[in-house]
Amino acid sequence: MPSVPELNPVDPPDLVPVRRALLSVSDKRGIVDFARGLAEQGVELISTGGTAKELEAAGLPVRAIDDFTGFPEIMDGRVKTLNPKLYAGLLAVRDNPEHQAALEEHGIEVVDLVCVNLYPFERTVARMNVSDRDAIENIDIGGPTMIRAAAKNHAYAAVVVKPESYDAILEELAQNDGALSFRTRQELAAQAFHDTARYDTAIARWFAERSDDHPPLLVRAYEKVTDLSYGENPHQRAAYYSAVGERRHLLSMVKQHHGKQLSFNNLLDLDSATALARDFDEPSCTIVKHNNPCGAATGATALDAYRAAFECDPLSAFGGVIAINREVDAELAQALHQQFIEVLYAPGYTDEALEILTQKQNIRILEDQERRRVPLGELQGRQVQGGILVQDRDTIVLDRDTMEVVTERQPTEQEWSDLLFAWRVCKHVKSNAIILAQGDRTVGIGAGQMSRVDSVRLALEKCRLDSVQGAVLASDAFFPFADGPALAIEAGVRAVIQPGGSIRDDEVIAAANADGVAMVMTRRRHFRH
Numbered sequence: 001m002p003s004v005p006e007l008n009p010v011d012p013p014d015l016v017p018v019r020r021a022l023l024s025v026s027d028k029r030g031i032v033d034f035a036r037g038l039a040e041q042g043v044e045l046i047s048t049g050g051t052a053k054e055l056e057a058a059g060l061p062v063r064a065i066d067d068f069t070g071f072p073e074i075m076d077g078r079v080k081t082l083n084p085k086l087y088a089g090l091l092a093v094r095d096n097p098e099h100q101a102a103l104e105e106h107g108i109e110v111v112d113l114v115c116v117n118l119y120p121f122e123r124t125v126a127r128m129n130v131s132d133r134d135a136i137e138n139i140d141i142g143g144p145t146m147i148r149a150a151a152k153n154h155a156y157a158a159v160v161v162k163p164e165s166y167d168a169i170l171e172e173l174a175q176n177d178g179a180l181s182f183r184t185r186q187e188l189a190a191q192a193f194h195d196t197a198r199y200d201t202a203i204a205r206w207f208a209e210r211s212d213d214h215p216p217l218l219v220r221a222y223e224k225v226t227d228l229s230y231g232e233n234p235h236q237r238a239a240y241y242s243a244v245g246e247r248r249h250l251l252s253m254v255k256q257h258h259g260k261q262l263s264f265n266n267l268l269d270l271d272s273a274t275a276l277a278r279d280f281d282e283p284s285c286t287i288v289k290h291n292n293p294c295g296a297a298t299g300a301t302a303l304d305a306y307r308a309a310f311e312c313d314p315l316s317a318f319g320g321v322i323a324i325n326r327e328v329d330a331e332l333a334q335a336l337h338q339q340f341i342e343v344l345y346a347p348g349y350t351d352e353a354l355e356i357l358t359q360k361q362n363i364r365i366l367e368d369q370e371r372r373r374v375p376l377g378e379l380q381g382r383q384v385q386g387g388i389l390v391q392d393r394d395t396i397v398l399d400r401d402t403m404e405v406v407t408e409r410q411p412t413e414q415e416w417s418d419l420l421f422a423w424r425v426c427k428h429v430k431s432n433a434i435i436l437a438q439g440d441r442t443v444g445i446g447a448g449q450m451s452r453v454d455s456v457r458l459a460l461e462k463c464r465l466d467s468v469q470g471a472v473l474a475s476d477a478f479f480p481f482a483d484g485p486a487l488a489i490e491a492g493v494r495a496v497i498q499p500g501g502s503i504r505d506d507e508v509i510a511a512a513n514a515d516g517v518a519m520v521m522t523r524r525r526h527f528r529h
């Protein structure tokens with residue numbers, strides 16, 4: 001238990017003059033101007049090697065850290081500020097007579113402000129093929145220690161961790177005759193602890209990623225990207241955060257060309273739409289409503305794919321979130337312009353296409369400017385009450401050779417193509433998922449039903465005209481009974497793909513054989529709960 005200082009810590013002085021500041025920054029943006037501003041207010045500047053050089057070069061009066069501590073910077077900078085003289089000067093409770101006596105006895109000068117930003121660990125480990133040595137050398141020790149010390153003692157000291165804060169600090173010092181208010185010091189301290197928490201999170205995560213196991217403590221930090229107008233419903237407040245250390249997130253490298261701010265539900269749907277679009281290399285289009293695709297297709301062109309995806313369920317496509325994996329040209333824009341679209345996402349737009357699309361006020365037009373194939377993070381998390389479930393992402397892509405034809409009839413080549421297409425889509429549809437497809441397009445989707453046979457019924461109901469004749473069916477998990485496949489076969493389905501594994505597989509296969517339907521078993525399921 002730490003000894004309790006005499007001064008009631010809830011009653012700190014409001015204004016504390018800043019007379020001495022220590023500046024030690026990796027990111028040197030704005031540091032010269034900040035230091036100049038401090039010097040102009042009569043603040044003594046102390047600084048470490050590289051920072052001091054920069055300030056000296058700008059003609060500012062700087063005292064070297066080794067002059068302050070009486071100890072040289074050693075070991076390639078591994079030890080520069082780690083010295084009791086500095087920490088006592090940062091941590092002293094100024095109104096505590098014992099602390100005052102200690103300062104005098106050891107000839108220690110107090111430091112009123114530290115300005116520190118840290119070795120760029122996050123940026124270093126984000127580089128391709130970074131060596132362990134490089135990563136480890138970028139773990140800052142002295143910096144976080146100074147930050148934490150000054151932040152703990154914010155009753156008397158101020159800590160500045162962001163170049164974005166410099167101007168406001170100088171302004172306040174000018175207004176308060178060289179002093180900072182408690183409120184400011186407290187806010188800076190809170191920011192500082194956020195900063196060191198983020199820093200340690202990145203380091204802990206880097207270590208955790210070297211093991212295949214789920215770590216005993218799942219350490220993550222999330223950075224606010226934007227506030228949202230509201231959550232799933234207008235009475236819920238909401239914001240979007242990205243995970244610190246993740247190479248890619250839903251809105252990274254995404255430019256919004258047009259339209260209102262994205263909503264919470266838009267982002268959920270966008271997540272589903274882009275996940276499915278990512279599974280196709282050929283021109284494709286995915287239309288998502290309420291987190292499920294209501295149409296998906298590939299085609300010779302993005303326009304073909306869009307038309308095919310839209311035709312699957314035009315009623316549901318109204319107000320959908322659409323992901324297309326090719327540039328949108330004028331012709332495609334004209335087709336899209338006929339519909340009400342909430343969000344459109346594509347890797348590019350021609351000028352003409354943008355001109356057409358922006359005629360509508362409400363469409364949100366997003367451009368995915370990521371050109372690298374950035375893998376998605378290793379874990380997928382789902383929040384539950386007071387906790388989070390984590391799992392590996394369902395990234396498995398099966399090819400035909402790993403699948404088994406269990407019926408008397410083999411699928412034709414066209415059926416194989418449709419089956420594999422439907423199987424890819426199926427992974428992105430909420431269970432129980434049934435996909436009917438024909439010609440590399442979905443023709444009916446049954447999603448999120450509590451019984452598989454209901455999903456079959458729904459998918460069949462969605463089929464327009466006779467598109468079910470000769471279609472194939474994908475089921476995300478096995479059929480517990482033959483009733484589902486029987487309904488589909490009766491309606492015209494000619495081939496089925498499903499994991500298999502039911503105790504009634506024999507009955508299911510017999511139902512297919514009875515009508516000369518081909519059936520493929522994947523032995524893997526794709527639940528999406």
Ligand SMILES: NC(=O)c1ncn([C@@H]2O[C@H](COP(=O)(O)O)[C@@H](O)[C@H]2O)c1NC=O
Binds near residue numbers: 081
């Ligand atoms: N070891 C130390 O005592 C130490 N003290 C400060 N630093 C860091 O050194 C950097 C500044 O170094 P320079 O002023 O030499 O460019 C800052 O990012 C600061 O957080 C240190 N470096 C690493 O721990």
